[in-house]
Amino acid sequence: xxxxxxxxxxxxxxxxxxxxxxxxxxxxxxxxxxxxxxxxxxxxxxxxxxxxxxxxxxxxxxxxxxxxxxxxxxxxxxxxxxxxxxxxxxxxxxxxxxxxxxxxxxxxxxxxxxxxxxxxxxxxxxxxxxxxxxxxxxxxxxxxxxxxxxxxxxxxxxxxxxxxxxxxxxxxxxxxxxxxxxxxxxxxxxxxxxxxxxxxxxxxxxxxxxxxxxxxxxxxxxxxxxxxxxxxxxxxxxxxxxxxxxxxxxxxxxxxxxxxxxxxxxxxxxxxxxxxxxxxxxxxxxxxx
Numbered sequence: 218x219x220x221x222x223x224x225x226x227x228x229x230x231x232x233x234x235x236x237x238x239x240x241x242x243x244x245x246x247x248x249x250x251x252x253x254x255x256x257x258x259x260x261x262x263x264x265x266x267x268x269x270x271x272x273x274x275x276x277x278x279x280x281x282x283x284x285x286x287x288x289x290x291x292x293x294x295x296x297x298x299x300x301x302x303x304x305x306x307x308x309x310x311x312x313x314x315x316x317x318x319x320x321x322x323x324x325x326x327x328x329x330x331x332x333x334x335x336x337x338x339x340x341x342x343x344x345x346x347x348x349x350x351x352x353x354x355x356x357x358x359x360x361x362x363x364x365x366x367x368x369x370x371x372x373x374x375x376x377x378x379x380x381x382x383x384x385x386x387x388x389x390x391x392x393x394x395x396x397x398x399x400x401x402x403x404x405x406x407x408x409x410x411x412x413x414x415x416x417x418x419x420x421x422x423x424x425x426x427x428x429x430x431x432x433x434x435x436x437x438x439x440x441x442x443x444x445x446x447x448x449x450x451x452x453x454x455x456x457x458x459x460x461x462x463x464x465x466x467x468x469x470x471x472x473x474x475x476x477x478x479x480x481x482x483x484x485x486x487x488x489x490x491x492x493x494x495x496x497x498x499x500x501x502x503x504x505x506x
Contacts (some may be wrong), residue, residue, distance in 0.1 A: 225453070225496045228473070229256075229263050232491030235475040237277050237289075237320055237422065239506045240465030245473055247493065248275045248288070255288060255299075258493075267299050277331065277372075279323025279505075281355065289321040289331055296321070296329060296353055308357040313349065320422065320461075322372045322381070322505055327355035328399045330362055330381065332369040345387045352399065363394060363401045371422035371434070371461060375504040382407075382431065384420035391420060391431055391444075409433070410449050418442075422461025422475070426500040432472060434459040441474050443498075453496065464502025472498050 229235070233251035240246075245258040246266065253269040255278065269275055269290070275297075277289035286299040287307060294314045298307035310318060310331060318333045335348030345368050352362035368387030374380070374396065381396045390408045394401035409418040421434040430445040436458045443451035457476040465471050478490035 225455075225494050227492055228261070228495045229258060229493040230491075231489050232477070232493070233489045234460070234477055234479075235491045235493055236460050237506070238461055238463040238465075238473050238475055238493065239278050240463050240469070240473075240502070241280060243467070245463070245465055245493070246278055247475060248278060249491070250274045250276060250291065251489075255286070267302070267304060269297075269304065274317075276319055277321025279321055279329055281323065281327045282325065287321065287323055287329055289318050291317045291319060294318050296331065296357075308353045308359050310351050310353070310359050313351055313359060313361065318351070319370055320372050322374050324374055324378050324396075324399075324505070326399070329353040330372055330374075330401075332372050332383065334370075335366075335368055335387075350383060350401070354399070363404070366392065368419075371420060373423050373425050373431075373504060373506060375425055376427075378504075382423060382425065384423045384433065386419040386421060386436075389418050389420070391423065391433070407431075407444075407447065409444060410447065421459065422463075422506075424463050424472075424502060424506055425504045426464060426498075427503045428500050430500060432462050432464070434462050434474065436460055441472070451498070455494065457490070457492070463506045464498070469502035470498055470500070472496050 238247040255266040274291035275288045276291045279287045288297040294311045296308040297304045314333045316337045321331045323329045331351040336343040336345045347365045349364040350362040352360045370386040371384035381394045393405045395403040421436040441453045460475040462474045474494045
């Protein structure tokens with residue numbers, strides 16, 4: 218495993234806080250949280266899919282079986298359904314999410330799994346508490362999918378939709394669950410390797426590949442890594458906070474990575490530093506995102 222940063226292309230620039238990238242309908246979709254907007258990139262052109270009111274902070278994205286877009290509204294803690302250019306509330310999760318929600322994955326039957334931070338991101342000295350992943354049914358019903366997680370963040374599901382992986386940022390690990398009929402069970406922890414140079418890896422956004430590899434955006438260490446069977450097989454040093462990733466393009470061998478110099482609200486400047494990078498990899502992506 219050799220750290221490198223060669224052959225990295227910038228596919229979008231002048232963004233504020235790009236997050237939650239998705240490869241859907243042969244296009245790259247993503248949220249720009251700080252400007253309350255969901256975007257799509259088609260043939261290199263960045264277009265606005267939907268703009269939310271100021272302060273909503275859209276994050277996780279997914280699609281219902283009929284093609285409607287679901288968007289996790291971080292600040293107001295609701296799941297929006299965007300259809301015909303209009304956003305309505307699909308589910309209100311405030312009663313199970315006392316603080317900001319975050320990423321979301323939506324399976325083919327329309328079940329959404331939503332992560333939350335477990336603390337107030339805007340507090341002067343936030344103290345993470347064990348928290349849950351939220352399940353939202355196709356009809357908008359809200360329930361607990363899994364509890365006792367430490368800052369659950371990025372989330373992914375395999376191609377067969379029989380396994381779901383959650384990045385626990387506060388515990389330096391990935392946690393895998395069996396997924397059956399919308400129910401999570403059989404929790405297995407996958408610790409992320411540490412070293413003298415990188416004593417703590419806080420996984421943010423994640424995606425999966427066909428060989429069971431996990432691509433992990435390691436935000437605080439400003440890198441993207443691939444982990445398989447507890448070993449780092451690939452590492453790319455990016456020089457900016459790495460927020461999330463997805464494997465896309467026709468062969469799903471292009472790794473798109475969302476990066477920024479300023480991820481916290483207090484660091485937001487008038488000159489946006491967010492980018493989406495692309496690099497080619499060997500093993501194709503699998504599942505969602």
